[in-house]
Ligand SMILES: [Zn+2]
């Protein structure tokens with residue numbers, strides 16, 4: 001069994017095909033999918049999908065690229081929504097200076113609210129960081145010093161220094177299809193550095209389809225190819241990669257009822 005720890009099943013790319021996409025994933029041995037919220041104001045949409053499909057879970061959070069639209073969302077509101085059935089984590093939240101640098105202040109404010117929610121709920125925080133390595137490392141180090149919280153560096157594509165900082169702070173690290181791209185040397189370097197016990201795999205579908213589907217619409221079934229690329233880079237048996245990444249998922253996302261999955265072949 002393999003887990004797609006990060007996909008966006010509410011995006012219009014799937015719409016009417018969603019039942020087929022989920023069936024494809026199960027046929028490929030994907031036991032669990034987590035559909036990730038990017039706008040808290042649209043939480044109902046991801047939550048509805050998680051409630052419809054037994055093996056789909058969801059998160060709750062504001063993507064940094066949407067931060068300027070959700071600065072008014074309070075900690076209390078997040079804490080209340082986090083109690084919903086099938087919510088297993090917070091985020092994706094963080095910093096993204098790649099698309100737009102004009103809302104750094106808003107991004108930091110919203111990210112801090114998510115950090116506090118992660119502390120108070122004990123839920124892991126799915127972190128999105130792009131072109132913001134230094135600010136991300138600074139924020140994580142200073143916030144973690146004040147009081148700890150659980151973190152997942154998702155779709156890791158940052159520099160090796162942020163990877164090392166993350167590991168010092170007990171982060172889990174999730175790799176997407178980028179790890180299968182030949183030219184993604186920094187991601188390969190990070191994949192070698194992170195112990196397999198702390199690695200999760202994801203698609204970030206509909207984006208970032210792994211080789212051999214690069215450039216096409218991605219879907220959770222393709223996470224198999226990400227695991228394969230990871231096995232090659234770390235020179236591990238593919239079964240070991242399936243087993244370890246699924247184990248890491250259950251350790252981090254401890255709200256998922258692991259006992260329901262004991263029948264699955266690991
Ligand atoms: Zn992201």
Ligand SMILES: [Zn+2]
Nearest residue numbers: 006036092204
């Ligand atoms: Zn995402």
